[in-house]
Amino acid sequence: MDDKLRNKLQDISERHEELGEMLCAPEVVENTARFLAASREHAELRPVAEAFTRFMQAEAGLAEARELLADPDMRELAEDDVTRLQDELTGLESELQRLLLPKDPNDSKNVVLEIRAGTGGEEAALFAADLWRMYSRYAERMGWSMDLMSASEASAGGLREVTGMIRGKNVYANLKFESGVHRVQRVPATESQGRIHTSAATVAIMPEAEEVDVHVSESDIRLDVMRASGAGGQHVNTTDSKVRLTHIPTGIAVECQQEKSQTKNREIAMVLLRSRLLDLEIQKYEAERAAQRKSQVGSGDRSEKVRTYNYPQDRITDHRINLTRHNLGAFMDGDVGDLITALRAYDEAERLRP
Template sequence: MREMLDQKLDRYLDLEKQMSDPEVQGNPTKMAAVAREHGSLAKLAGKYSRYKELIAEMDELREMAQSDDADEREMAEAEIESLTVERETLWAGLLDMTIGGEDANRSRCVMEIRAGTGGDEAALFAGNLLTMYQKHCETKGWKMEVIDSSANEIGGFKEVTVGIEGEGVYRELQYESGGHRVQRVPETETKGRIHTSAATVAVLPEPEDVEVDLKPDDYRRDNYRASGPGGQKVNKTDSAVRLTHHETGIVVAIQDEKSQHKNLAKALRVLKSRIYEHLQRAENAKRADERKSLVGSGDRSQRIRTYNFPDNRVTDHRIGLTIYKLDQIIAGNVSLLTDALIEHDRQTLRESMEQ
């Protein structure tokens, strides 16, 4: 953890230098990205800087506590006691701020929801998840923007991508990555039988432009005509955009806007997030043992949760949590689950540091 905190502090100081660089100041886009990332690290950097100062002060006081002067020893010991309390408080705060990994403090993320097995019922469930997260974001005061969507004829979604912005966004929503299973009686079911269907959710931290430097030569761009449900034409211009990243093979296609320029901007936003996730996944593989016990692994192939409507029950399989408040959760009170998941990570992290 100390190594990660040192890296974050170094990054903060580097960004601080960049903000004073005339070249960066002369580039409004880069300056905005640098300032945003600098701001997102400010609280963590401030706490950790003070923590390091305290450690240095306490080392000096311990030397004073060995003095032959009784008054000097007494003063040093009293200060050590006071600073120890402050140090423990700071460390607890730092621990909370680092739960969820290196990207925990990001204020922007991209969420992708896709219908899985179950046909129309799975698409309807994907729509239910989208509404659930929309209401949760409203409660939290977060901003959600639909980047791209593919609806079906009965009001569900084959897939939908949204951008979410706000304090604590990624720290909390990363726990939603994975497979979501629903058990309920579909409206079209005449015999009252319970059907099981699924959707997957992927939550990607959204990097700043300065972190993923994506040039036009790095990807292939294809423009094509957008289409709606059932092949219905949305417009008569080639406004849809498909980007293919040469190095990783990652493909992003966006057709939500009628403007090609807007679709390109959204596609680049999603592509950068997926590239960043790809790079982080490779890096995290090196630290697999460190992360494997934490619940926020983000593996979308893993079934993380079951929503049972007949019993009004939600079960999170990662920590064995069952709550009989499905009606509240599907109405947007996702914190009933994420608070428990964050607390589980907090306890796991503390235990791992005590070993």
């Protein structure tokens, strides 16, 4: 470990210890704002401080084991300890470098999930519905909640477009690499000759943006209200409950008709609009980063084909990291954790590269 990294870790360790003492001080405990701020910082530094403590302990153990190499009676045992501790130190140094990577400020945010059917007609809409169910099942496995915000059904029972909110711990951190074009290869139910068709759907993962994240001036918004259409009960076609908000500077438009109340639909539409504006900034940043490092996971290009679901061969292939796995049935039932873990690990490895 070089001196620069060691000094940085030593400073973090000392700060973690200082914060621990502060949290026991009466003047801090009595000041709610100060106590909460110190608690948050203490919790953020804990993984690094604890890993550095384990590193220092392993380093001290290695020095002792090397001294024992000179003792003929202890040499064989000491050699085993040296090998074990060297491996442990290598692993701990890698872990510390990973822990020091800059955190994505959006990682802890909830997510707006948007799925749109692409090429493939009714089959694409059916695939979009399959993806919606896949993410719903994954959310259940993770203990997250998932709420429908808007949906447009296709005549064959699929979804032309669907938007939902996923709430829980570190949702964006887990799902942010799902954005892009998802392609499916299978025999559609309507295909009489058994031919394999290729269809696609686009997935967008957007961190939920609050007013503190994105300020939207009322003068920049055009509000249109209209009669809701489709399923929805007695209010459909009887009240102007459907809301469309257009952000004039960017041309981004969002709609919502899920609720009977125009006011509630406008609130939901504002959440969507702010999230899309924040997502636009993220895409610009990712595109700039991709220009500097072509092999990273996120490129900011939503037209990029990211994954293929091949039903005849029972396989899923993620094209960004060249990873293929099988058991497509389980995957579509929400068993996607291993692939998401692989994508996150790949991104971390890329960011660790000099």
